[in-house]
Amino acid sequence: xxxxxxxxxxxxxxxxxxxxxxxxxxxxxxxxxxxxxxxxxxxxxxxxxxxxxxxxxxxxxxxxxxxxxxxxxxxxxxxxxxxxxxxxxxxxxxxxxxxxxxxxxxxxxxxxxxxxxxxxxxxxxxxxxxxxxxxxxxxxxxxxxxxxxxxxxxxxxxxxxxxxxxxxxxxxxxxxxx
Amino acid sequence: xxxxxxxxxxxxxxxxxxxxxxxxxxxxxxxxxxxxxxxxxxxxxxx
Numbered sequence: 001x002x003x004x005x006x007x008x009x010x011x012x013x014x015x016x017x018x019x020x021x022x023x024x025x026x027x028x029x030x031x032x033x034x035x036x037x038x039x040x041x042x043x044x045x046x047x048x049x050x051x052x053x054x055x056x057x058x059x060x061x062x063x064x065x066x067x068x069x070x071x072x073x074x075x076x077x078x079x080x081x082x083x084x085x086x087x088x089x090x091x092x093x094x095x096x097x098x099x100x101x102x103x104x105x106x107x108x109x110x111x112x113x114x115x116x117x118x119x120x121x122x123x124x125x126x127x128x129x130x131x132x133x134x135x136x137x138x139x140x141x142x143x144x145x146x147x148x149x150x151x152x153x154x155x156x157x158x159x160x161x162x163x164x165x166x167x168x169x170x171x172x173x174x175x176x177x178x
Numbered sequence: 179x180x181x182x183x184x185x186x187x188x189x190x191x192x193x194x195x196x197x198x199x200x201x202x203x204x205x206x207x208x209x210x211x212x213x214x215x216x217x218x219x220x221x222x223x224x225x
Binding site: 011012013014015016054071072073074075076077088090094111112114115116118119122131134136150151153155156157158159163164166168169170171172173174175 | 184185186187188189190191192194195196198199202203204206207208210211212214215217218221222223224225
């Protein structure tokens with residue numbers, strides 16, 4: 001059963017996970033992999049410079065997180081064709097992990113988390129090449145519908161390999177080209 | 179490393195993405211980004 005949140009009367013803020021932060025052991029998501037990522041792996045990845053994790057806190061309680069990293073969209077190549085075909089990779093910001101506290105589903109927290117990743121992508125794109133916000137979501141109809149409704153374009157794998165489906169959102173804001 | 183692996187795109191996916199990129203952002207994607215930035219601007223951040 002999800003609890004309803006009144007955002008108007010709550011203190012809502014994003015904080016960046018820090019190495020010395022204690023882990024909130026009460027944070028649980030519906031998917032163990034995502035709970036474990038926050039509790040076990042996220043600080044290591046922060047320390048190693050592999051990802052940055054942003055926590056959505058409501059009245060001081062962590063209700064969701066999003067982890068992001070640099071990435072690029074690239075065409076699958078074999079080693080023989082790599083040198084020829086690796087040109088043209090497209091830089092993107094990857095949402096590597098994103099999750100909402102399981103007791104607070106359907107409160108719009110997922111939208112806020114994606115909004116924050118998108119905001120960082122747009123801000124970053126002023127200083128580094130970054131054309132898309134992207135993710136490879138898990139094979140869950142509800143999750144995938146969420147991203148399509150948000151505005152992502154679904155790029156299905158030709159062999160129906162759900163692990164290789166891509167969801168991308170163009171963050172470029174002007175139609176004009178250089 | 180527990181970061182999710184970025185899966186490479188097959189030929190059809192790659193063709194689709196390249197075409198999208200070259201066509202430029204759509205009115206829909208521009209509006210999506212604008213709305214998201216507007217929502218995000220209303221949330222405090224401490225970092």
